[in-house]
Amino acid sequence: MSYMNIKKITNFTNQYLPVVILRFMLDFLEIDATQKEPIYRQIMSSVSSAIEDKQIGLGDQLPSVNEIANKFSLSRDSVFKAFNELRANGILESVPGKGYYVSSVNTSTKHKVFLLFNEMNAFKEEMYYQFMDGLGESGSVDIYYHHSNLKVFETLIKENAGSYTEYVVMPIITERARALLNYLPRRKTYIIDIGLEMFSGEYPFLGQDFENDLYRSLHEGWDLIQKxxxxELIIAEEYQFITGIWNGLKKFAEEKEISICLKSSLGNNFLEKKTLYLLADDKCLVDIVERAEAQKLVLGEEIGILSYNETPFKRVISGGISTVSTDFGLMGKTLAEMIIERKYEKIINPFKLIRRKSL
Structure with missing residues (x-):
């Protein structure tokens, strides 16, 4: 750690600032050579973030080019390039023979957000509109879709790296996808909805804890479930959160001593009485509702349905379908707040059981 004491400094207007004792730490710089983001951009981002977080202020002197280069084993050219671009943006001013000083604390720029979903559906649409509303006039959003295709994911990440101020990614849960995120600036990349175990230790995270969310919701609804x-959990094998949901269901079933099974589809089987169907997919929901009507089974009495993800049509179909769901609208609002206020946190979005006739 390096400190510099400055008792009097002259700014670029040749006026004297008040006498200060400035202790400046190099530790505010965050440089990660493993990332694909250019080093000079990482330096620029670190300086801007330090100003925004009030770690450094107007008139404060930055460490010298040599000091930064030596501390992080960097090329002096990279440090010069970062400082010169910050100077061109009006953030820094150089004083010959003295060094670089903060000449403006107005680093605010419009947020230009890269938003990568797997697909668009009713609840992601709610998230998107609430995110846009929360962001307001402070930024713009370009939305992309990877459709759980790793090649598409790779192309979108590589083609857009360096073009946005923030990156919001609904990831693919693979080590390859994790490696591809190194093309993006770590503190400017937000992981949403899924990937708690794989990504939350490395990036700001806002999303679901599938195992514990389901476990708590089933306990909450035990008064209805116990009949x-x-x-029977029906979930397609390609769903990336299948492990978390299954683990939550197993933990609940062991405590309540209730039988469970996992299927990728219902197939041609008839619905069985005294069975609660836990569904991750809305197509399967429609199929089971139609089969229940064909078999003349009463929902909420002879069989039960509990569906993932709240949508408007579930309020009215068959008298109401019970759901377990995170609040996607709130997720969108919270995401906007995280970006505007530069919160680098792990946030588990609220999750709840909504009771209706089908349970």
């Missing part, structure tokens, strides 16, 4: 003899 069923078994719970």
């Amino acid at each position: 069923y003899e078994r719970i």
